[in-house]
Amino acid sequence: MISRLVLLEWKKLIVQKEIYIVLAICTFMLIIAQKAFYLSEDEAPYRFSKTMIDFIPNVGYLFILFPIIVMVARILSVEYELKMLELTATYKYGRKILISVKLLALFSCCVVVISFFFLLIGILSYLNYGFDYLDLDFVAVNSTYIYLDGQWVVWQVLLMEYLVLLFSIFTFAACLFLVARFVHRSVFIMFIGGGAFLLVELLDKYVMSFIGQMKISEYVNIVVDFSINSLLNFEALRLFSFSQLLVGLMVVTILLILANILVKDSFIND
Amino acid sequence: MGEKEDERLLHVLEKYAHIPINQQHKESVAATLRAFVPVSEQNPKTIFKQLFKQAMMEIWQYQKAILCILFLFLFGLYFIIPDSLDYKLLFLVTTPLPLVLMGWRMLEDYDEEMVELLLTYKFTFQQLLCAKIVAVCSIAFINYTFLAIYLIFSLQEDLLQSIFRLLITGITPILTWGLVLLIFQIYYRKQSVWGVLVLAWVFFALLVMYTPVGEWLLGIHISFYVLFNCILLILLWNLLVRTWKMERIVYD
Numbered sequence: 001m002i003s004r005l006v007l008l009e010w011k012k013l014i015v016q017k018e019i020y021i022v023l024a025i026c027t028f029m030l031i032i033a034q035k036a037f038y039l040s041e042d043e044a045p046y047r048f049s050k051t052m053i054d055f056i057p058n059v060g061y062l063f064i065l066f067p068i069i070v071m072v073a074r075i076l077s078v079e080y081e082l083k084m085l086e087l088t089a090t091y092k093y094g095r096k097i098l099i100s101v102k103l104l105a106l107f108s109c110c111v112v113v114i115s116f117f118f119l120l121i122g123i124l125s126y127l128n129y130g131f132d133y134l135d136l137d138f139v140a141v142n143s144t145y146i147y148l149d150g151q152w153v154v155w156q157v158l159l160m161e162y163l164v165l166l167f168s169i170f171t172f173a174a175c176l177f178l179v180a181r182f183v184h185r186s187v188f189i190m191f192i193g194g195g196a197f198l199l200v201e202l203l204d205k206y207v208m209s210f211i212g213q214m215k216i217s218e219y220v221n222i223v224v225d226f227s228i229n230s231l232l233n234f235e236a237l238r239l240f241s242f243s244q245l246l247v248g249l250m251v252v253t254i255l256l257i258l259a260n261i262l263v264k265d266s267f268i269n270d
Numbered sequence: 271m272g273e274k275e276d277e278r279l280l281h282v283l284e285k286y287a288h289i290p291i292n293q294q295h296k297e298s299v300a301a302t303l304r305a306f307v308p309v310s311e312q313n314p315k316t317i318f319k320q321l322f323k324q325a326m327m328e329i330w331q332y333q334k335a336i337l338c339i340l341f342l343f344l345f346g347l348y349f350i351i352p353d354s355l356d357y358k359l360l361f362l363v364t365t366p367l368p369l370v371l372m373g374w375r376m377l378e379d380y381d382e383e384m385v386e387l388l389l390t391y392k393f394t395f396q397q398l399l400c401a402k403i404v405a406v407c408s409i410a411f412i413n414y415t416f417l418a419i420y421l422i423f424s425l426q427e428d429l430l431q432s433i434f435r436l437l438i439t440g441i442t443p444i445l446t447w448g449l450v451l452l453i454f455q456i457y458y459r460k461q462s463v464w465g466v467l468v469l470a471w472v473f474f475a476l477l478v479m480y481t482p483v484g485e486w487l488l489g490i491h492i493s494f495y496v497l498f499n500c501i502l503l504i505l506l507w508n509l510l511v512r513t514w515k516m517e518r519i520v521y522d
Contacts, residue, residue: 018466037482
């Protein structure tokens with residue numbers, strides 16, 4: 001039953017043209033970004049591995065976050081726009097099951113989107129630089145964005161990146177999903193999700209350069225350090241170890257899933 | 271001819287009896303003529319001018335607050351940004367802002383409730399749409415002109431070539447957005463798509479301003495932008511002409 005529902009939720013998502021539009025735009029922007037961030041032979045000995053590791057924390061997370069925001073905005077609001085919202089309340093197994101299924105579908109979307117962009121970056125890096133061995137020592141790659149203690153090899157770092165990114169993105173998606181339970185218009189949800197992310201980016205990249213010497217910059221730093229942005233660009237690895245981060249993200253994810261299931265919609269009673 | 275010939279002609283005409291005109295025959299002849307004689311229409315240029323003026327007045331009437339705030343915001347931003355490279359990148363990402371803001375409004379205006387009302391209007395929806403698109407693009411070009419003049423006077427470098435390249439590059443986002451707006455108005459008119467596009471532009475602006483992507487874009491040879499702008503202009507023109515010529519929608 002659950003698998004059939006998940007499949008139905010997937011079908012509801014994949015028939016929406018907005019998803020394909022956003023994926024096409026992100027693919028195009030990623031190709032341009034890869035061209036702009038081209039590494040010459042002098043800059044790094046293992047260019048393929050360096051690009052695979054550094055591209056996502058550098059700018060790659062933008063191209064993953066954007067489709068997820070759009071998917072979250074569409075997964076719930078489509079029922080409101082088709083005037084089906086009240087009808088879903090009559091589902092015989094209850095609305096909690098429906099919400100759980102939607103979250104499961106959302107999680108699988110995150111897996112698919114992150115895998116797609118990892119693959120795309122891999123293909124583009126291979127076309128630009130050829131292939132390196134993935135069991136290279138991580139220290140030899142000289143990454144600019146990833147900070148790890150201990151002995152790591154490239155494929156382990158990539159796996160770590162994948163898992164942290166997956167749970168970070170899903171945490172953000174689950175928060176936005178909670179907002180979408182009350183804000184039914186998909187455009188507003190997109191603007192809330194995009195706005196929250198962009199506000200922190202502007203604080204970090206622009207406002208801090210003006211208020212760097214002031215006392216308020218400490219509080220702004222705290223906001224930036226504990227925001228989704230620091231998770232997605234892996235700045236959080238400066239404050240926490242990988243295992244602490246992963247466990248923390250999993251706990252937060254479970255709490256958000258529970259919150260989503262237990263919160264009642266304003267217009268119906270379960 | 272003399273008076274005598276006139277009298278003779280009149281006499282001949284009076285000799286013949288008047289042919290009785292059958293009312294039904296008159297009506298059927300008139301119907302036949304109406305079916306075959308082309309209906310006189312106003313010149314498309316006249317119609318377009320009228321609709322364009324109407325669209326500009328409508329935009330000014332309903333969105334002057336947004337436009338004024340936008341212009342003030344843009345000029346304020348240019349005063350704050352200190353570096354000349356950032357000016358160039360800012361110029362790239364801010365030229366289509368009027369389109370971005372007003373495209374939203376255009377999508378909201380023509381929904382299902384308006385369809386019946388639009389059918390009573392003497393011009394078709396397609397003609398209104400074409401005029402509005404051109405009006406909105408014109409406002410974006412006015413914005414572009416003001417910003418370009420400001421840039422020319424504020425950039426301290428003696429780089430006429432680089433300013434010229436920047437001006438050519440600045441046209442590309444306006445034409446792209448104009449074409450995208452028209453395509454989505456015709457084929458997939460949903461507000462959520464506009465939300466996606468606005469977010470995409472904001473993410474793109476972030477990428478351009480804070481990563482080497484902006485410099486890379488400015489480094490592309492000017493001939494590419496000239497060619498691209500020409501292609502966009504041709505596509506936009508063709509689509510506008512095709513849309514203008516479409517038949518009035520039949521609504522049951």
